[in-house]
Amino acid sequence: MTYDPVGRMMMTPVDNEAPQRVSRLRSLGLGEQPDPEFDHFADELARITGAPYAMVNFIDENRQFFAGLHTPGGTLTGSEAAAAVAATAEPGREMARDHGYCPHVVVRRKALVLEDVCDYPRFAGNPVVDEIGIRSYLGAPLIDRTGTALGTICVVDVEPRPWGRPGLETIKSMAAELIDLIHRREDGLV
Template sequence: MNHYSGGRLLLTPVDRDGLVRAERLRALGLGERADTSFESFDAFADKVAEVTATPFSMVNFIDENRQFFAGLHTPAGNRRGTDLGAAAAGSGRSARYMARDHGYCPHVLVRRKALVLDDVCDYPRFAGNPVVDEIGIRSYLGAPLIDRTGIALGTVCAVDTVPRPWGRAGLATIKSLAQEIVVQIDRRGAPPR
């Protein structure tokens, strides 16, 4: 899809799996915040931030309309997402929601591959994204969360406000972290024994 924002053309990938993903997220009880059931995702986002030494990290589930940060680490540590500025659409709950055309996670989701952007401004396709101006994001490291059914449910990502040379080590790290959190997600959907 093409969206216009602030006079700039933004390219958000077409997501053909949105409806199937949304059904799977609902079946797993993910995608909507229940105040206590997402503490493990917040703890995991803290771990991602620590391992990558970044100010922001997320465990992000994406339905057909928006992104939901089930796990969130921000510099202020308030977990409400208010540090995400105008890019997050709180809709009266919290600012853990963001439009699908903001950020880079929708690209990771559709590609089903990790994405490494040392400096988002080096890539015209990504430099015009609203998170650059609204939050000050300059680098991104993200990997898809593909569950045992083969559905890409969302992403795990680390972002920074300065360019970062992630390299192969960064790519290997985010892939490993994605595999680790997918194990937790798969446990949620496992049939009782």
């Protein structure tokens, strides 16, 4: 849990469901390696929303793992991702749990729309603002048939974005689509 040192505002929410989530992710074989199908999903999510970054994100107790990732430079894997992060401050496949906004979405179990993160003191001080230049966020939880919030899908931009109601409906619809894919995989239908 991270606190803002000036305002003493909790920056990263307490996540009591993390152990259950990790167990469920392991049983599904998710959250440990990039997935080409999730990369394709992230590419499509970026295309639909017009966002430069899109992720399929699974969250454990300590970190976030982008099993699907779209960046302006294209999908990166392995050492390419590490080199890109070092050279350009683009996100790699992993991020600390206290970075970004997806941990809030998982704990709240609701979509989150931040058209300009700087309009929200709780979110403006997040490390991704300074380290990557994130200014807007749109994310939805991936809640599976067991009721477990596995992670999120999200899009981010380095400019403020008027996501509005259409953006919210899009991200929620796409989250439902990805959960359906995860369930079909679990059932052996794909």
